[in-house]
Structure formats: C-alpha cells, structure tokens
Amino acid sequence: MEEIIKVDSLTKFFANEEALDGLDLSIHSREIFGFLGPSGAGKTTTIKLLTGQLLPTSGSATVFGVPVKEVNSPQHLKKIGVMSDNSGLYERLSIYENLKLYCELYQVTTDRIREVLEMVNLIGEEKKMISKLSKGMRQRVVLARTFLHKPNLLFLDEPTAALDPVNSEQIHRGLRELNQNGTTIFLTTHDMREAETLCDRIAFLNNGEVQLMGPPKELQRQYSNGNIRLELKNGHEVEVQNNKEGAQKVHEWMSSGELVRIQSHEPTLGEIFVDITGRKLI
Amino acid sequence: MNLSVKRINAIFQKDLKDISKNIFVLSTVLIPFLFAFLYGRQGDVPLEVQFLIINIAFTAVGAFVQSAVIAEEKEKNTLRGLMMSPATSSEILTGKSLLSAVLTVVTMIVCLSITNYVVTDPIMLLSMIIALIFFISLGTLVGLMTKSLMEASVVSVPIIFVFGMGRMFQELFQGNKLVMIFDYLPNVQLEMLASQITEGASFAESLPYLGTILAWTLISIIVTVIVYNKSTLDA
Numbered sequence: 055m056e057e058i059i060k061v062d063s064l065t066k067f068f069a070n071e072e073a074l075d076g077l078d079l080s081i082h083s084r085e086i087f088g089f090l091g092p093s094g095a096g097k098t099t100t101i102k103l104l105t106g107q108l109l110p111t112s113g114s115a116t117v118f119g120v121p122v123k124e125v126n127s128p129q130h131l132k133k134i135g136v137m138s139d140n141s142g143l144y145e146r147l148s149i150y151e152n153l154k155l156y157c158e159l160y161q162v163t164t165d166r167i168r169e170v171l172e173m174v175n176l177i178g179e180e181k182k183m184i185s186k187l188s189k190g191m192r193q194r195v196v197l198a199r200t201f202l203h204k205p206n207l208l209f210l211d212e213p214t215a216a217l218d219p220v221n222s223e224q225i226h227r228g229l230r231e232l233n234q235n236g237t238t239i240f241l242t243t244h245d246m247r248e249a250e251t252l253c254d255r256i257a258f259l260n261n262g263e264v265q266l267m268g269p270p271k272e273l274q275r276q277y278s279n280g281n282i283r284l285e286l287k288n289g290h291e292v293e294v295q296n297n298k299e300g301a302q303k304v305h306e307w308m309s310s311g312e313l314v315r316i317q318s319h320e321p322t323l324g325e326i327f328v329d330i331t332g333r334k335l336i
Numbered sequence: 337m338n339l340s341v342k343r344i345n346a347i348f349q350k351d352l353k354d355i356s357k358n359i360f361v362l363s364t365v366l367i368p369f370l371f372a373f374l375y376g377r378q379g380d381v382p383l384e385v386q387f388l389i390i391n392i393a394f395t396a397v398g399a400f401v402q403s404a405v406i407a408e409e410k411e412k413n414t415l416r417g418l419m420m421s422p423a424t425s426s427e428i429l430t431g432k433s434l435l436s437a438v439l440t441v442v443t444m445i446v447c448l449s450i451t452n453y454v455v456t457d458p459i460m461l462l463s464m465i466i467a468l469i470f471f472i473s474l475g476t477l478v479g480l481m482t483k484s485l486m487e488a489s490v491v492s493v494p495i496i497f498v499f500g501m502g503r504m505f506q507e508l509f510q511g512n513k514l515v516m517i518f519d520y521l522p523n524v525q526l527e528m529l530a531s532q533i534t535e536g537a538s539f540a541e542s543l544p545y546l547g548t549i550l551a552w553t554l555i556s557i558i559v560t561v562i563v564y565n566k567s568t569l570d571a
C-alpha cells in the first residue's frame with residue numbers, strides 16, 4: 055500500500071513543554087485515518103507539523119514523499135486541504151463570496167460551489183453573511199472550502215466538533231464521497247462514534263505518544279473479553295462467559311422466560327482508551 | 337517569478353467588497369480630504385501644504401489601510417487560509433496591497449485637484465510611485481507585526497505623525513540636532529525634491545532624493561518579506 059504520510063520519531067517542544075514525544079505514523083493512500091485523544095494530547099500540533107505550519111524539534115515527517123518543510127509550496131499545497139483551529143472566514147462577506155475567492159485561488163470553476171454546499175447541507179444559504187452564521191454553520195463553510203479543489207489529502211481538525219448529529223452525519227457522507235473519489239483523509243476527533251463509523255484506521259494519542267493503532271473493529275475484537283451480555287426481565291444486565299457454563303445459564307433464563315435480550319459485548323473505543331491510559335477522552 | 341493575475345485580482349476584488357462594508361477603516365480617507373478642503377480654498381496653496389496633504393494621504397490612507405487589512409486577516413485567521421492555498425507569497429502580498437494603493441492614488445488625485453497641484457515632472461512622478469510602494473510596505477509590516485485591527489490602528493498614529501506631518505515637527509524643534517535625521521525621511525525627501533524641481537533642478541541634482549526614497553523602499557520591502565516568511569509559521 056502506498057504511503058502518503060510518513061512520520062518518524064517526531065518530537066515537538068513548546069518552550070520546555072513537550073507536545074509530541076517521538077511520534078511514529080504511516081498513513082496509507084486513500085484511507086480515512088482517525089487521530090484520537092483527549093484535549094492537549096497533541097492532535098492539532100501534529101496537523102500543524104504535517105502541513106508546514108510548525109517546525110518539528112526533532113524527527114522527520116514526509117507528505118507525498120517530500121519533507122514537510124517543503125510542503126509549503128504551491129505545487130503541493132494545491133493537492134492539500136486543511137481545516138484547523140486557525141481557519142477563519144471573511145465576516146463581512148457572504149458564504150458564496152468566501153467560497154468564490156477560494157475557487158479562484160485554487161483555480162477551479164465556481165460550479166463547484168454548489169456541489170460543496172450540498173455536501174455540507176448549506177444549499178440556499180449562500181447569500182448569508184458570515185457574521186450572521188452560527189458556529190456550526192461557519193464550521194460547515196470552512197469544511198466546504200476545504201472540499202472545493204477535491205484535495206488528494208485532507209487534514210481535518212475536529213471537523214464535526216460544533217455540529218449536531220444530523221449535520222455530522224451529512225458531513226460523514228460528504229467525507230466518504232470524497233474518499234471514494236480518491237481523497238486520503240487525516241482527521242482528529244474525540245468523538246468515538248465518529249471514529250468507529252467513519253475511519254478505516256485509528257490511532258490513540260495520549261501525552262504526545264501513540265498508544266494503540268489499527269482498524270476500529272480489530273481493536274474492539276482484540277480488547278473484547280469474549281463475554282456475552284444479557285438483559286433480564288427484572289431489568290438487570292448480566293455478563294456470562296462464552297462457554298459451557300455460560301450456555302447453561304442462558305438456557306435457564308431462556309426457559310424460564312426471564313431473558314429479554316442477548317448481545318455480544320465488545321468494548322467501545324472509549325472504554326479501550328480508558329483501559330490503556332486510565333484517562334477519559336474529553 | 338510567475339504571478340497569477342487571476343489570483344491577485346481575486347484577492348483585490350475580495351478586499352474591495354470587504355472594505356465597502358468597513359466604515360472604520362474607510363473613514364481615514366476623510367483626513368486628507370479635510371486638509372484639502374481647509375487649505376484648498378485659500379487660492380494659491382504653498383508647496384509645503386501640498387506635501388502635507390500628499391504625505392497624510394500616504395500615511396493615513398496608504399500605510400494605515402494596508403496595516404488594517406493585513407492585521408484583520410491575522411486577527412480573523414484568514415491569512416492562514418491564503419497561505420495554505422496554492423497562491424504564492426508574491427501573489428498574496430501583491431493582491432493584499434492593491435486596495436490600499438488604489439485608494440491612496442484616488443484620494444490623492446481628488447485632493448490635489450482641489451488644491452490645484454499637478455505633477456508633471458517624470459522624476460517627481462516616479463518618486464511618488466516609489467514612495468507609495470514604501471508606504472504600502474510599511475503598512476504591511478505594521479499589519480504583520482500587530483495582532484489585531486485595533487493594535488494596528490494604535491501603531492499607525494505615530495507613523496502618521498512622523499511620516500505624514502514630520503515636516504511640521506521639524507519646524508517646531510528647529511536647531512535640535514536630533515531633528516536633523518528627519519531630513520532623510522522619505523516624505524521630507526519627497527517635498528525637498530519637489531521644491532528643487534520647481535527651482536529648476538537638473539536630473540543629476542534630483543537623483544540623491546530619488547535614491548534616498550528608493551533606499552527606504554527597498555529596505556522596507558526586504559524587511560517585510562522576511563517578516564512575512566516568518567509569519568507563515570504558527571507561533
């Protein structure tokens with residue numbers, strides 16, 4: 055599989071504070087990669103390092119096979135889309151006018167505006183001035199802006215943080231569509247459900263280090279204790295082991311009509327995170 | 337260098353739409369008009385006053401509007417978007433300079449038609465164009481080194497005093513050694529050049545003035561580009 059991002063022992067200090075501690079990563083072409091971790095874990099710092107907005111203290115990183123130091127050149131930037139905590143909009147201009155500027159900067163036709171507005175569920179709002187928009191709507195405009203030029207590589211820092219579930223779902227559809235058309239997506243989130251449903255692979259970041267990496271389903275299987283969870287008529291939830299004794303119990307509860315529901319019990323990504331770090335994801 | 341006119345124009349058009357809704361910044365255009373109206377009615381306007389108006393237009397419109405539009409791009413985090421786009425530094429800086437340059441030229445033409453001053457000498461015209469570039473570059477520098485529109489406005493006040501009205505202070509503190517350096521300010525050089533030319537100075541006699549203004553401009557462009565390149569890095 056082709057590597058689009060390669061990170062090797064990347065370290066970043068701010069003054070004396072270590073934000074990243076020897077990060078190793080490898081992002082494959084055309085995957086949706088989720089970077090998970092609590093606030094202050096170093097997610098935003100990683101995106102800024104990978105897009106040439108910050109210089110690493112030590113270690114190396116390449117994007118499209120070139121050192122990140124050189125990514126800040128037009129020939130590479132036209133293939134990249136970035137949404138970060140420092141992505142602003144022109145407050146006194148409309149949604150359309152904001153996007154039109156970027157069509158010209160990226161040299162794509164303005165027909166694309168309608169398509170990206172559809173992806174972020176903002177059709178019909180294009181004449182509205184940015185200063186009149188809610189936080190969630192602004193975030194969707196910024197997202198639309200990063201979609202305009204169909205980037206090969208998209209960096210999204212908490213793309214759905216300010217969004218309601220309906221709009222998040224719409225954005226996820228948009229991201230899948232871009233991904234199917236060849237865009238590799240590197241996103242950060244602390245939304246476990248987003249990571250589970252959207253990402254091909256995820257990495258848990260804590261205190262500047264990757265704790266765990268892999269496809270969400272595989273991690274869940276790996277961290278599952280194999281138990282089966284049952285819900286009984288009296289409202290209790292019980293877990294039984296997936297063996298002969300467990301089967302015996304299930305049989306008893308089933309025969310006596312006490313059993314309401316059976317489900318396999320896989321840990322959520324949040325539970326796995328707490329399990330390996332002792333920290334909650336917020 | 338391969339500049340895309342389309343990108344430069346896109347940034348200019350955006351700024352044009354934006355400034356039409358930004359009364360605070362646009363209102364400084366009134367300052368040189370005010371001076372032109374006050375003095376323009378006195379009939380024969382002395383050269384000193386013409387250059388007071390010209391230099392106020394350079395500072396209060398050129399440098400100030402430029403610092404304001406750059407500082408606001410920083411304050412609202414929109415400069416980052418431009419930097420992360422395929423637009424080159426030269427395209428961004430040129431595009432971001434056009435609005436204040438056009439505004440300054442228009443203001444100056446209108447003001448000077450009120451006060452009846454016509455620039456015909458080619459050396460004088462060239463010097464004024466170079467001075468315009470200096471003031472736009474100075475404004476860019478102020479915008480890049482401040483964090484907000486308000487901060488840029490505050491820093492612009494002493495700039496308007498020194499580079500816009502420096503000549504007035506010079507007269508106020510006559511004889512003071514320190515004020516001697518005021519002689520070398522580009523605005524003062526510009527006025528000296530104008531008075532030399534009215535007295536029939538030759539091309540060779542004009543050159544030192546032109547050279548001084550050009551030196552200010554080149555140095556400020558170099559510093560501005562260095563500061564801009566530094567600002568492509570976050571923190």
Ligand SMILES: Nc1ncnc2c1ncn2[C@@H]1O[C@H](COP(=O)(O)OP(=O)(O)O)[C@@H](O)[C@H]1O
Nearest residue numbers: 068073091092093094095096097098099100571
């Ligand atoms: N510009 C900066 N100056 C100093 N410290 C910073 C700066 N940016 C981030 N940090 C620190 O680096 C660590 C990681 O921050 P960040 O990458 O923003 O985390 P996340 O995005 O995962 O919440 C935090 O401890 C934060 O305080």
Ligand SMILES: [Mg+2]
Nearest residue numbers: 097098139211
């Ligand atoms: Mg962050």
